Amino acid sequence: MSAPERIPPRSVTTAELLAEGELTVRGRIREASNAALYCTVSHDGQEATCVYKPVAGERPLWDFPDGTLAQREVAAYEVSEATGWGLVPPTVLRDGPYGEGMCQLWVETVPDHELLALVEGEEPGPGWKAIGLAEVGDDRTALLVHADDERLRRLAVLDAVINNADRKGGHLLPAAEGRLYGIDHGVTFNVENKLRTLLWGWAGEPLTGEAVEVLKGLKEALEEGGDLATRLASLISPAEVRATRMRVEALLESGRHPEPSGEWPAIPWPPV
Numbered sequence: 001m002s003a004p005e006r007i008p009p010r011s012v013t014t015a016e017l018l019a020e021g022e023l024t025v026r027g028r029i030r031e032a033s034n035a036a037l038y039c040t041v042s043h044d045g046q047e048a049t050c051v052y053k054p055v056a057g058e059r060p061l062w063d064f065p066d067g068t069l070a071q072r073e074v075a076a077y078e079v080s081e082a083t084g085w086g087l088v089p090p091t092v093l094r095d096g097p098y099g100e101g102m103c104q105l106w107v108e109t110v111p112d113h114e115l116l117a118l119v120e121g122e123e124p125g126p127g128w129k130a131i132g133l134a135e136v137g138d139d140r141t142a143l144l145v146h147a148d149d150e151r152l153r154r155l156a157v158l159d160a161v162i163n164n165a166d167r168k169g170g171h172l173l174p175a176a177e178g179r180l181y182g183i184d185h186g187v188t189f190n191v192e193n194k195l196r197t198l199l200w201g202w203a204g205e206p207l208t209g210e211a212v213e214v215l216k217g218l219k220e221a222l223e224e225g226g227d228l229a230t231r232l233a234s235l236i237s238p239a240e241v242r243a244t245r246m247r248v249e250a251l252l253e254s255g256r257h258p259e260p261s262g263e264w265p266a267i268p269w270p271p272v
Contacts, residue, residue, distance in 0.1 A: 017043050018103045019092040023052060031170075034058045034069065034186065039096075041103070053186075054101035061187070063194070068236075069186030070102035075235040076162050076185035077104075079244070082221050082228045083214045085154050089181050093235070107181050112174030115152065116198065118142040129201020132267060146201050151180035156199040157211045160258050161218065161247055162188040167197035168268050189236045191243040193261050196268045202257040212255070218248045 021043030029036040035057020041050050058069045070093060077091035091104040117128070120142060124130045128145040146152060152172075159167050165187040173181040187194070207215070221228035222245040232241050251258070260266035 014048070014090045014105060015092060017041055017046055017048055018050060018090060018105060019094050021046075021048075023050075023094075023096045023103065025052070025097055035098075037098075038106070039103075049106035051104045051106055052096050052098075052101055053104075054096060054098035056099050057101075058186070063190065063192075064187060070100070071235040072188045073102040073104065073185045075232050076158075076164075076188050078228065078231045078235070079162055079218070080158060082218055083154075083158060084217075085158070085214070087151075087155055087158055087180070087182050088185065089183065104183070107173045107175050107183070109173050110176055112180075113147065115147050115149065115172055115174070116169045117145050119145055124201075131198055131200055144198075146198055148201065149180075151178075152199055153202055153208065154211070155180070155182050156197070156202060156257060157207070157214070157251075158182070159197050159199065160195060160251060161215075161244065163190055163194055163243070163247060164188050165190065165194040165196045165264075166268050167199060168270070169198055189240045189244060191239050194264055195258060195261070196265055198267060200260065200266065203259040205257050207251065207255055207257060212252065215248050215252050219245065219252065222248060 018041055021041035024040050025037045026040060027038045029038055029051065035054055037052045039050050039052045041048055053070055053073070055067050055070050058067060060066050074091050074093045077088040080086065080088035089105040089107050091102060093100065094103050096103065118134060119125065122143060124143065124145040127148050129148050131144040131146055133141045134144045162185065164185065166184065171182055171184045173183060175181055218228065220226060222241070223229060229241055
């Protein structure tokens with residue numbers, strides 16, 4: 001009698017690993033403004049590191065409903081995936097040691113060319129885009145600039161869609177194979193215009209052809225009954241889903257990157 005055929009273990013997707021794996025807290029990320037825990041997650045012999053942000057550890061904000069930041073992080077991931085750009089690490093909503101929260105794959109950063117810099121003078125050099133003047137001490141100012149980088153430009157479009165109120169330099173993670181990820185999307189999807197970012201270098205400039213095609217796809221996916229609209233409906237309010245669709249439509253109508261509104265601080269503080 002021949003030995004039974006050995007069936008190889010089923011490969012677990014990253015989403016399954018994050019959503020269904022055993023979550024073990026290894027430490028706390030102290031720099032975070034809300035509770036952010038460094039964890040491992042294991043499932044069917046596979047393991048990964050991740051960040052777990054329990055809803056119970058969220059600080060109340062005057063302009064966002066209490067207990068909704070984790071859902072907004074997952075919603076940002078869903079929109080990122082719908083663009084096809086993959087700018088947000090895999091993120092799920094799940095139960096954990098401290099209750100329901102967001103669980104996001106940990107990204108190991110790698111050395112990359114500079115994305116942000118302070119330079120002398122009033123104009124950025126080649127390969128850079130101006131953000132604005134910053135005080136650097138001794139009554140001196142310097143020009144804060146970001147790289148004229150396709151990855152950052154895509155992220156600027158995503159931020160405009162999700163109405164990101166806190167795109168800081170520390171939320172930009174260069175990763176292996178030339179990838180760039182954005183993290184910390186808890187203050188997004190507000191119905192009011194709250195775009196606050198370091199990525200203003202393309203403000204007022206025409207959108208790329210690629211961005212226009214991506215936005216057309218988002219518009220369709222956000223129509224009532226659309227795939228993305230359905231996924232977002234369980235994460236943010238109906239008014240916030242409608243506002244997201246309206247932002248996409250406004251970007252397509254203008255054909256340009258948004259400019260600061262003047263009604264809200266344009267740059268987050270601290271910027272990094």
